[in-house]
Amino acid sequence: VQLQASGGGLVHPGESLRLSCVASGVSRDDYAIGWFRQAPGKERREVACFRSIDGTTFYSDSVKGRFTVSADNSKTTIYLQMNSLKLEDTAEYYCAIDLLQGPGEVPCYSMDYWGKGTLVTVSS
Numbered sequence: 001v002q003l004q005a006s007g008g009g010l011v012h013p014g015e016s017l018r019l020s021c022v023a024s025g026v027s028r029d030d031y032a033i034g035w036f037r038q039a040p041g042k043e044r045r046e047v048a049c050f051r052s053i054d055g056t057t058f059y060s061d062s063v064k065g066r067f068t069v070s071a072d073n074s075k076t077t078i079y080l081q082m083n084s085l086k087l088e089d090t091a092e093y094y095c096a097i098d099l100l101q102g103p104g105e106v107p108c109y110s111m112d113y114w115g116k117g118t119l120v121t122v123s124s
Contacts, residue, residue: 001023001024001025001026001097001099001112001113002023002024002025002113002115003021003022003023003024003033003095003096003097003113003114003115004021004022004024004115004116005019005020005021005093005094005095005115005116005117005118006019006020006021006022006118007019007020007080007118008093008117008118008119008120008121009119009120009121010121010123011085011120011121011122011123012085012122012123012124013085013086013087013122013123013124014084014085015085015122016081016082016083016084016085017082017085017120018079018080018081018082019035019079019080019082019093019095019118019120020077020078020079020080021033021035021077021078021079021080021095021115022076022077023076023077023078023095023097024076026076026097026099028099028100029052029053030051030052030053030100030102030103031051031052031053031097031098031099031100032049032050032051032052032097032098032100032107032108033049033050033052033069033071033078033095033096033097033098034046034047034048034049034050034095034096034097034098034107034108034111035047035048035049035069035078035080035093035094035095036093036094036095036096037089037091037092037093037094037120038091038092038094038117039088039090039091039092040091042091044094045060046058046060046108047059047060047062047063047067047080047093048060048063048067048069048080049069049107049108050069050070050071050078051100051107052071052075053100055071056107057069058107058108062088063082063089066082066083066084066085067080067081067082067083068080068081068083069081078095080093080095082120085120085122086122087122087123087124088122089120089122090120090121090122090123091119091120092117092118092119092120093117093118093119093120094114094115094116094117094118095114095115096108096111096112096113096114096115097111097112097113098110098111098112099112099113
């Protein structure tokens with residue numbers, strides 16, 4: 001399994017960006033793609049999660065209402081639409097995949113593979 005994140009860049013506060021995560025080599029229908037971010041000097045934190053089998057999503061409180069996670073029809077490209085960006089959204093953003101073992105498993109709790117990050121800088 002490989003993951004490739006892209007779409008980062010430099011934007012001003014209030015602007016938008018869309019990140020993409022392309023997942024390849026996934027051979028099951030039930031998995032979850034998580035978006036995480038790590039700001040300089042801080043721990044990596046989950047931002048959003050998308051479950052492939054039913055499209056359920058999860059957002060951290062810090063981005064709820066501003067970020068939206070979605071997928072293309074094949075569900076192998078997962079997008080993170082980031083609106084109303086703030087200075088504190090500046091971070092390296094990573095996508096990762098959780099190969100779920102069953103319906104009772106909590107998605108994005110334990111990630112199996114990670115992609116390289118894409119840098120988002122929000123600056124005035």
